[in-house]
Amino acid sequence: MTNLFNDIPENLPEEIFSELLSGKNFRVERIVSDGHHSEKDFWYDQDEHEWVLVIQGEAVIEFESRRQTLKPGDYLNIPAHSKHRVAATSTQEKTIWLAIFYR
Numbered sequence: 001m002t003n004l005f006n007d008i009p010e011n012l013p014e015e016i017f018s019e020l021l022s023g024k025n026f027r028v029e030r031i032v033s034d035g036h037h038s039e040k041d042f043w044y045d046q047d048e049h050e051w052v053l054v055i056q057g058e059a060v061i062e063f064e065s066r067r068q069t070l071k072p073g074d075y076l077n078i079p080a081h082s083k084h085r086v087a088a089t090s091t092q093e094k095t096i097w098l099a100i101f102y103r
């Protein structure tokens with residue numbers, strides 16, 4: 001049996017992206033952040049839609065016109081080509097995300 005809380009190192013110099021499942025038009029990833037955020041002028045502009053759920057921790061997603069704080073249990077659907085960035089993730093505990101990318 002696998003568990004989303006397993007295999008998380010104590011020190012995370014970079015975020016961890018782990019593919020859990022994939023198919024023809026989707027993939028599911030676990031993302032682990034520890035105070036990580038997007039570079040100052042970096043914006044994601046993805047070809048896929050992305051549905052994200054925060055399992056643990058906290059994150060702030062920034063869009064061109066607004067910011068959205070996500071706490072455990074909060075989820076967000078990000079349509080393809082919606083420019084966004086990770087403005088912040090918790091520095092108090094690791095942030096564990098579940099992300100589903102789909103077409």
